[in-house]
Amino acid sequence: MSADPSSRATGETPSRSAASAPRTVPSPKSRDSDANPVEVRRSTRRRRTVSAYREGDRTVVLIPARMSEAEEQRWVRVMLEKLAAQESKRMLGDAELAARAEWLSEQYLGGRARPASVRWVTNQNTRWGSCTPAEGSIRLSHRLQGMPEYVVNYVLLHELAHLLVPGHGPRFWRLLEAYPRTERARGYLEGVVAAGRLPHLSGPGDDQP
Numbered sequence: 001m002s003a004d005p006s007s008r009a010t011g012e013t014p015s016r017s018a019a020s021a022p023r024t025v026p027s028p029k030s031r032d033s034d035a036n037p038v039e040v041r042r043s044t045r046r047r048r049t050v051s052a053y054r055e056g057d058r059t060v061v062l063i064p065a066r067m068s069e070a071e072e073q074r075w076v077r078v079m080l081e082k083l084a085a086q087e088s089k090r091m092l093g094d095a096e097l098a099a100r101a102e103w104l105s106e107q108y109l110g111g112r113a114r115p116a117s118v119r120w121v122t123n124q125n126t127r128w129g130s131c132t133p134a135e136g137s138i139r140l141s142h143r144l145q146g147m148p149e150y151v152v153n154y155v156l157l158h159e160l161a162h163l164l165v166p167g168h169g170p171r172f173w174r175l176l177e178a179y180p181r182t183e184r185a186r187g188y189l190e191g192v193v194a195a196g197r198l199p200h201l202s203g204p205g206d207d208q209p
Helices: 016-020 069-088 094-108 149-164 170-176 182-194
Strands: 023-031 037-043 051-055 058-064 117-121 129-132 137-141
Touching: 037 069, 051 069, 058 069, 094 117, 094 149, 129 149, 137 149, 149 170, 149 182
Parallel strands: 037 058, 117 137
Antiparallel strands: 023 037, 051 058, 129 137
């Protein structure tokens, strides 16, 4: 199957001849940021290069046939990160952000969180995101643009959860348990702050996901 023309590739772009030769091996241990399936295709023609691209609702990773299982898992993680970073650089408009919010709500919150509006803002320097439950509005800081997709998804899901539970109590955090990259996204954001790339988010009343 050829790649979806709208997909984005990382590494070497697979040619038709190279894509038809490898043995297709599902990789159940590896999932991308939205828990879509990852398929690993090994090829005897590949010596050193590893590449990845989106094909429909799955991610295809192309690796040399001689690669060990441990190397395969490591490279799958690396390539998924590169794809996510590449895709996040494409600016999501407000309409696309709203569509992403709807999908995340359906996927992880049973469709119960239904925001009236979702948009980027440039005036949030002490928050990654915020919401007003009474109005059903969600706002994400423009500083998230360019961060990995799973991080943006987490912040968006965090604000969606606030439409259902205003505070940060146990019930709120239970809602986020369904998202597989909650802890990783939180660690990423904490690392950004610790590195001094953004102001420290510890002001009173700040909503720090």
